[in-house]
Amino acid sequence: SNVCETIVFISDVGYSSGIHRWAVKSHDSSSGYNAIGVISNYECINDTDNHLDFYVSWPDHVIVYYTNGDIDHRKDGKKVQSISSKKKWSTGDTITVCLDCESWKLSFHQNGMIIADEIDIPPNVKYFPALRCCTCKGQ
Secondary structure (H helix, E strand, O other), rough: OOOOOEEEOOOOOOOOOOOOEEEEEOOOOOOOOEEEEEEEEHHHHHHHHHHHHOOOOOOOOOEEEEEEEEEEEEOEEEEEEEEOOOOOOOOOOEEEEEEOOOOOEEEEEOOEEEEEEEEOOOOOOOOEEEEEEOOOOOO
């Protein structure tokens, strides 16, 4: 049986002002646990033993959009808000994140179309782009 290795990428550049967008193209949407979004605690990036998976154990704010269509906001691992958008990613889709640090909103877009509604995010926080991949194919 294949063991999925979880790979978490966190940008070392965080944003607390301005409006920022970034995108990924999905190459393998077979894992429902791939996720893209933002985290607010960069310090534990190297603490992979305790915080390998930012959707359960990551301190402070984690707001991500999963391959299965769920949008999740957690603080210290506890659910703040959850939206089931039913908009799953497919292989080849472009997923864009828009972080607005002027009106403190976050939105996710699939091939240019917004997923669910803009999410109100805690103000005056520095947010770091984050991506979680589960690779069963060794890619």
